[in-house]
Amino acid sequence: MTDLIELSATAAGAAVRDGQVSADELFEAYRARANGDQLNAFTWVAPEAPAGPDPRGAPLGGVPLAVKDLFCTKGVPSQAGSRILENYRPPYTATVVEQLATAGAPLLGKTNQDEFAMGSSNENSAYGPVLNPWDRGRVPGGSSGGSAAAVAAGLAPWAIGTDTGGSIRQPAALCGIVGMKPTYGACSRYGMIAFASSLDQAGPLTRNVSDAALLLRHMIGKDPCDSTSVAFPGEIAVPSADDLRGIRLGVPEELTGDGGGVEPGVRERFEATLALAERLGATVEPCRLPHAPHALSAYYLIAPAEASANLARFDGVRYGLRVDGEADLVKMYTETRAAGFGPEVKRRIMLGTYALSSGYYDAYYGTAQKVRTKIAEDFRQAFDSFDFVVTPTSPWTAFELGAKTDDPLAMYLNDFCTVPMPLAGIPAISIPCGLSAGLPVGFQLAGPAFSESRMLDAAYALEQAIGFDGGQARR
Amino acid sequence: MSATLTQAYEPVIGLEIHVQLGTATKMFCGCAPSFADEPNSHTCPICLGLPGSLPVLNARAVHFGLMIGLALDCEIAPRSLFHRKNYFYPDLPKGYQISQYDVPLCRGGRLGDVRIHRVHLEEDAAKLNHLGESGRIHGSDRSWVDFNRGGTPLVEIVTEPDISSPEQAREWLTLLRATLKQLGVSDVNMAEGSLRCDANVSVRPAGSHELGTKTELKNMNSFRFLERGVRAEIERQVGLLQGGQSVIQETLHFDPASGQLTPLRSKEEAHDYRYLPEPDLVPLVASEAMVAQARAELPELPTERATRLERELALPGERARELAFRTELADYFEAALAAAGAAADAIALANWIPQLVERIGSDADPGASKVSPEAFASLVGLAASKAISRDAAREVLTRLVADGGDPQTIVEAENLGAVSDGLAEFVQQAIAADPEAAEKVRAGNMKAIGPLVGYVMRETKGRADGGEVTRLIREQVQAAKT
Amino acid sequence: MLDRSQVLHVARLARLELSEEEVERMAGELSKVLDHIEKIRELDLEGVPATSHVVDVVNVLRPDKPRPSLPVEVALGAAPEPVQGGFGVPSPGAA
């Protein structure tokens, strides 16, 4: 069994397609692992393999998929980590999950997350925190912490999550796996419970870059149900580069300097990776993103503002929790939402409502949208002279459970290096670049819109050279 | 409220009209809008506001919006946006209404003598039903929501405050309704709510130029209620000002039964809708092609029709507008005109329409009455050719409205044909019965002829032609002289 | 800086019941976050257009073709208070 678990998703799929492994055997092996979950990574595990296409003919070869609970799955609990959606079973399935099932990745289970994807530690889940497989006293990152931990611990061969300000890349970094946020619009948002609609994107969390490419290939595509989805130019290629010759990497002072509060251990791994990149033939030079330091502020206005509207539908009328306030409508609303939402969600609803309230719109939301314009311009200029902008994914490695729960602002600073990209709508990937004091460190590449294939290729070359071994987290 | 007091002030009235578009599907999902069917049998994840669902704009709703904008002479925005209007109410599944805010589809424009401020697209709310015998919101403590109507495409039309009387408000809304009906974009049924009208009302000292504090009157669901509601509000405001009090800005509900205006419970106490650009929808760019297609589908509009009836048929302007501004009247009139064929007397037909309307009810559609345009045309023909007297024609029309049928047959059956034979004998009898009157007539006092004509009319049960009777009387009194 | 009354006003708009203790904490935490955020108001953004969409796509329109709706029992499947085939709520007119 163990060797089956040790196969990458790509390898496992290939083994199923040429009949060396049966899809049922593969699914059962992972179902057993998921049921034995000691990290609280799963909120629901499939009782049996769902009906699907013949895996031997399917491009994804029947390799089971862990899905973040933020995605709606027909008849299966989809709770978004919130009390207000406890036991909610949607009547439909998210487009991305549908596409992957059709391509031969059956639903293995739903993974734990920060409530409505609001958090960077997975401590904001109504269903309890997820533990980091590298050190169970530490957080896996968030908000896609369940997906990241499940893949890192070998409870699932691969998973999907969502990224609004870093929710795929940061937990991937903290758990020592690969996580990618695609270009905004590349993947349909239909059926993905909305946090901040103009930022949210679905993406893969995988053991290696090749698995990420394979999964992403079947996630992209224009969806008639999502007005903001676009037809992806070309296909996602299988990464194969073995060097970085001719690749120009830009290192933004604003994100890698002291402003970001990057830990020494993380900085050390980051710089070692830059040196490695140069040895692979890349040029590495400083670049400027003048408005990047303001990205966090813009993000913490735009995301809560959109969230305050997106979460208004949780009102106890049509689904989810209802607390009936002595037959008074307003009390029914306020008490239902008070009981259904956790502290961080309430905090962001308050922040967003305030930022939109009359008299403040221009000062806050309006200003943030202008900063957003400047940040996108900064990146465009950087990409005139660089192929990719690189940073540490997170300024820190996995921190201890409870270490930052009392200081929202400190928690927000965690997203310092990951929020500028979603604000600009551009893709970014995090790959493991080694350990610091026994904990994984993530290396982030960001590129122009729709540069995913080139980005995966570069990440692949680096990955091979780094030779990171995540095996210990699976034992 | 004495007339003079009211005259010391002039009303300033603007209207906000919501029109449900006659599309096959809702504004943002593929459900068919429904009003009669089983509750919640026309819903989906989108119009129920389920988590994860997203809106996609209905192309035909945009097309209808453009047709309305063009018909109202508006400027079409090259690029318009949708916003979220945030407030909590059970009939609003997402906690916000998707509507156009700072960049509407159409701006400016005019219909008749009223300028249009803006025309924009939005989605309708669902239906909130109230338990308890009254079925009304007050007194009920439980309600339930039916989302069949939720998400129906709406066009909101906002006028400039160019209306200065309740009558004008009613007449203008009649014209707007006819225009929308002609466009075929809505069934514009006020009773069923597919055409809903709110009014902004303020008054100011006659001749003054700054506006007074306005109040908003909600959902006056018939032309008559609009007129009565606005009149009542004008009188209320004038009364307040006369009494040295001031008008406070508020939203009022007009109860047609009691004629009372009661303040409406507001949906969001702190009227703060926290508008934000709808991130789930992309901008709407009205391309030349889209506008050209909308323009190509514009039919003849009531204002144009009135001009044509006036120019081509020589109808008096007042009469032409009276017909054209009520599509169903003009349609009926033109059908009757066609039925009458070569012999058609357009003016006579037009002049008889009010008689028909008076009999079927002022808001009724003559096309739906028992009187076929053919029957109506032949009746008017009989009257015009004096084959039957005017009184007889009125009576036949009353019968046609009641039972339908063919005028000629009714005339024969009821023997209502004009009396011409034997008329001379009736005249002789009249003169014999009232010699003095005859003498006065002979002496040239034509006023005295009245009783004589009256006598003949009584004897012929009104079936004689008045002109002919007068001629015979004068002839006979002159003859008697010699 | 957010004071108590502002917190209560915003909570009212957001339909959130806050305990006394939550009001206090919220005022402190939000003020701290806003202090950090305030910095962007010092930027010179004169004439900079606002970005509300990062994809430059326009006119995504759907043909006016009906699609099947949900069966009533599915639509009402998760309703906390099904009433007469509808979604029951305390009447806005009550109390």
Ligand SMILES: [Mg+2]
């Ligand atoms: Mg409106």
Ligand SMILES: [Zn+2]
């Ligand atoms: Zn629907």
